[in-house]
Amino acid sequence: MKVDQAPAARKTRTGRPLSFDRDAALERAMLTFWRHGYETTSITDLTDAMGISTPSLYGAFGDKRRLFLEAMQRYAGDPAATAAAIDAAPTARAAAAELLAGAIVRYTGETTPPGCLLASATASGSAASAEVQRAVADIRGFVIDRLQSRIARDVAAGLLPAATEASALAGLVMAMLQGLSVLARDGLDRASLHAIAETALRAWPEAGGRNGDALATGA
Known part of the structure; x- marks a missing residue:
């Protein structure tokens, strides 16, 4: 046969x-x-x-x-799962807090290099690596877009002030993510990075004086 x-x-x-x-x-x-x-x-x-x-x-x-x-x-994981997690968060601030907390844990792993692959792999590059740089930028842009949509949803629901600039706030979260990567590569420990992220989240706009969600500390 x-x-x-x-x-x-x-x-x-x-x-x-x-x-x-x-x-x-x-x-x-x-x-x-x-x-x-x-x-x-x-x-x-x-x-x-x-x-x-x-x-x-x-x-x-x-x-x-x-x-x-x-x-x-x-490294970046399933984009659909990332989008779903952002969309399912109780608030946009909670989504931002989870993104920051998860990133800090990843940036300070015991068996992985410090910082973020996306931030460090293409921090500098020639024209020959333009396609790679664009692909990395696209991943960051995807996260910003999803977070911006989540922020806009909170604005529409009255959970954030009507004057909130969703694009700027989402960009601020990404700036924090990339900045924390640099600090992790400089040697800052996990607790220090969490403290920085907590401080940054205190600037999150609030509607009616309502306290925001706390940053998840990770493990």
Whole structure:
């Protein structure tokens, strides 16, 4: 009886199964980009970290740019889940607090580089990396847009003053996220970053003198 080999042939472009754990290799590539940045990370840095050969890297991921974009998406997570969390928060301020708290935990992980991959990987870059820089900016823009919509919803519901500028307030949260990343890379600890975020959230506009939501402290 002839066995259909087609499913196995679709495992890779060449029809040969991978000889390494692609998911684990991608995780190591993400950490390498996170630690060193996009342009300053060489193919040799990546293959050494991933434990694979250069042909295997190109065969499985395409090239350095496509590898970074996939690693970046792994870091950023599912955009639909991010949008859902922002939309489901009881208030826009609670959504901002959760974003800040989650970021602080990620920026200060014991087994990951300090700071944010999105902030550090493309902090500087040449024209050759414009596509990568644009992709990173698009992720930040997505979060700003979702938070802006959530803020506008609170304004319409009377939970925020009518004069609240939703775009500016959402941009302020993103500025805090990126600024906290820089401070984490400078060595500030988690407690210090939480204190900074708490202070920033005290400037959140309130309707009728109502107290805002507290910043979640994370674990």
